[in-house]
Amino acid sequence: MGGDGGASHILREDLEKCGFDVKDEYEIYYLPTSDELEHCFEMGKLLVKE
Numbered sequence: 001m002g003g004d005g006g007a008s009h010i011l012r013e014d015l016e017k018c019g020f021d022v023k024d025e026y027e028i029y030y031l032p033t034s035d036e037l038e039h040c041f042e043m044g045k046l047l048v049k050e
Contacts, residue, residue, distance in 0.1 A: 028040075
């Protein structure tokens with residue numbers, strides 16, 4: 001696939017510079033594992049509470 005990661009960190013920094021409150025950053029490569037999907041689901045629940 002290429003790349004060595006880090007895009008989520010760059011995106012987080014850019015969004016924070018624009019005034020967004022970024023709660024978390026997370027990178028998934030290709031097909032997510034069940035643990036990665038669970039983490040994303042929990043992040044979604046956190047966003048709903050905000």
